[in-house]
Amino acid sequence: MNGYNFAYLDEQTKRMIRRALLKAVAIPGYQVPFGGREMPMPYGWGTGGVQLTASILGADDILKVIDQGADDTTNAVSIRHFFQRVAGVETTTATTAADVIQTRHRIPETPLRSGQILVFQVPIPEPLRFIEPSEQETRLMHALEEYGVMHVKLYEDIARYGHIATTYAYPVKVDGRYVMDPSPIPKFDNPKLDGNPALMLFGAGREKRLYAIPPHTRVESLDFEDHPFEIQRWEHSCALCGSDRSYLDEVITDDKGGRMFVCSDTDYCQTRRGEVA
Amino acid sequence: MLSETGVSPKPSLPRLTVDGLHKQFLLHGQGGLEIDVMRDLSLTLHAGECLVLAGRSGIGKSTLLKMLYGDYRIDQGWIRLHFDDGELDLETLPAYAWHGLRRDVIGYVSQFLRVVPRVAAVDVVMEPLLARGADENEARQRAETLLARLNLPERLWRLPPGTFSGGEQQRVNIARGFIGEHPLLLLDEPTASLDAANRDVVIALIHEAKARGTAMLGIFHDEDVRERVADRLLPLDGSLGSPAATSQSFRESLS
C-alpha cells in the first residue's frame, strides 16, 4: 500500500516503542511510559494494542485479532482489516496458527505456545487508580511496594457481597513484585497468565503506558487466606460445542426470555465443533 | 501532740527537705510588676509525719504545695526528696520526669477537682492506679471501697462529678488523692467543705497514711482537724505573703 510505512507507524516510532517493550519485559509488570502516536481510530478502540502490534509485526507474521473472544466482532474485524491494508500480513482466526494475537477482554482457551505474542488492549493500566488519583503518588506506591490498598478493595468486596465480587480486571502480582491490572479480562483468564509460555504485552493508548509479562513468569491473583482466589463457574456447558471448561457468554435468543450459553472464544468453539462433528 | 520545737518525734530520716525557697511572680502584662510571695522558706519533713502549714489566711500557703507539686516553678532555693538509695533535687528535675514523679511519689489533694468532663466518679478515682498499670477490676474495687468509706452515695459513682455538690466533689478528690498511697502527700484543705462525719473519715485516712509511713504536708483551716492530724506546725507568716499583693496564683493575681 502506497503512502504508508509498513504497519502504519514510522520506523522511529516503532523503535521507540520496542525500546519501551524491552524495558517492560525486563521489569515484569512495571508500567513503562511511551510516546503514543495519533492513530486513525479513536481512543478506546484499541490504539494502545494497535501501536504495540504495529511495532512488533513482521512481514511473515500471521495475525489474529479477537474482541470479547470473538474474531467476528466490529472491533476485531476492523483492526484485522487495518493491518491487512497497512502491513499486508496474513491473518487468521485460528489461535494455533497465529504468531501475534491482539486481544480485548480475553485470553484464548486454546493454550498458547512458546513464540506466540499476545497483545492486550488496555483502557486503564493503573491498578491503584481507583483509590489514588495522583499519578506521582501511584508511581511512588509501586516503587515502594505499598500495596495494602489493593486488599482494601478485596476486603470491601467480601464485606459487601460475602465474596470477592471483582470478576474482571482482577489485580495480580507479577513475579512477586509489581501489582498489575491484567486489563479487563475476566478473572477466569487470570490463571492463564501464570507461567504462560507466550509473551504477553499490554498497551494503553490513552494513558501511553505499556507493560509486559515475559514467558513463564509467576503471576498470582491477590486474595485472602480464608477467601482464596476462585474463577467463575457455570452450571451450563456450551450450547454449541458442549465444552464445560470454557468461558461462557449468555446469549438472548428471542423476546420471550429464551437464552443460551455459548463459548466466548469463537475459534475454540468452532474448532471443537469441527472435531466433534 | 504538737511539738512546738520543730523536732520530729520520729527517728527516721527526712523524706523531704526544703531550703531557702523564694518565689516571685513577674507579671509582664502589668508593666513588669514583681510580686514576692515567698521568702527564704525552709522545712524538713519525715516519713510518717504530718506537717501543717500555719499562718494568716490569704497569705498563699498553697504556693508552697504548688511548688512541691511542680505547678509553680522553683526560681530560687532547693527542694530535695530523700530515698533509701539516694536523693532527688526537684529544682533541677527535667520537665519530662515530673509525671513519673507524680505518679509514683508525690500525691496531691487539691482544693478543686479538675477532671475530664463526663468521666464517671469511680473512673476519676481509680485513674492514679491505672496509670501505674494496675489491674482494672482491682483498681475499681479499691476506688469503690474508698468512695463508700467517704459516704458518697453509690448512685453517684457512675456519674461524672461535674454536677456534684462541693462536698461530694471534694470527697471524689480525696479518694483520688489517697488511693495511690504516695509516699509524699500534699493536702490543700481536704476537709474544707465536709461535714463532721466525713471530716472524721479524712482524719482516719490521714492517720492510716501516717502509719504506712506517708509524709504529709497540709493546709487545714479547721482548728479541730489541725489539732487531730498535725505532728508539727510550720509557721509561715514570716516567709509568705507580699506587701504588694496577697497572691495565691498567677491567675488570681491577674484579676
Add this chain to the structure above:
Amino acid sequence: MKKPRLTRPVLLDVQDITRLYGPAKGCEAIDFRLHAGEVLGIVGESGSGKSTLLRVLAGLEAPDAGRVIYRRAVHEPEAARADFHEPEAARAGAGEDVLDKGELERDEAELDLYAVGEARRRALLRLEWGLVHQNPRDGLRMGVSAGANIGERLMAQGQRHYGQLRATGQAWMRQVELDPGRIDDAPRTFSGGMQQRLQIARTLVTRPRLVFMDEPTGGLDVSVQARLLDMLRTLVRSLGLSVVLVTHDLAVARLLAHRLMVMRRGQVVETGLTDQILDDPQHEYTQLLVSSVLTP
C-alpha cells in the same frame, strides 16, 4: 523507699528544625526531645508554626535545616513495649544530661528521618508511627467501609486473613465506643465525633509507638470533645503511646499533655511541665495566652 526510676528513653530527638515559607512563617530553630510514654503538647495561636512543625516531625515535609532523629530500640520485645511504666533505662542523677546518657544508648538504633530514603520513611509512618488529622476526612477513606478503614494498616503489614481483620476491626470499634454492628457502614454515614473515633482506631490498630495528633478534638461539639478526650487519655495510657499533640485549646492541652511547648511566630517561647506553663507562665506571651482563656 527506693528512688523512683524517672528516666525514659528518648524516642524523638528534634535538632534545630527550621522550615520557613517566609519571615516568621513556619517554624524556626526548634529543638526538643520526646521521651517514651510522654504526651507533648504544642500550643500556640493559628499561624504560630505549630502545624508546620508537626508536618516536619511527622515526616510529611522536609525541613530547610535541622534533623529529626527517631531512636528505636532494635531488640525490643513486644511485652516491653506494653510495660512502658518500667522502662529498662539507665538510672542516674536528676539532671537531663545525666538521665539520658549511659546505658540507654546501648541497644538503640538511630534513624535520621530525612536522611533515610523515602521508602524507609514512608514505611516508618505506615508501620511504627501514626497521624491523627484534625479533619477525620483527611485521615479516612470515605469511600470504603469502617472495617476496611481499620484494616488497611494491617493489610499493608501483610495480614491476609479476612476473618481476623474483621474481628480486629470489631474489637477496635468497641474500644473506641463505636457500634461493631456498623463495621460495614461507610464513614460518611457517621457523625463527626464517630468519624474521629474511627480515624483513631484506624491509626492505632497497628499499635504505633509514636502518634502525631493535629487538633484531634478541633472540629467537634463540646459534648463530643469530652468523651474523645477521655478516650484518648485511656488509649495513651493502656497502649503506652508517645504523642505529639498540636492544639490551640489550652484546656485540651491541660487534660492530655504532660509537657507543653508554647510557640509564637515560628519559635518556641516557653517549654515545661503542663501545669507549670498554665499556672506559672514565665514568658510575656504565655502569660497573655493563659490569661486570655475564658475557662480555666
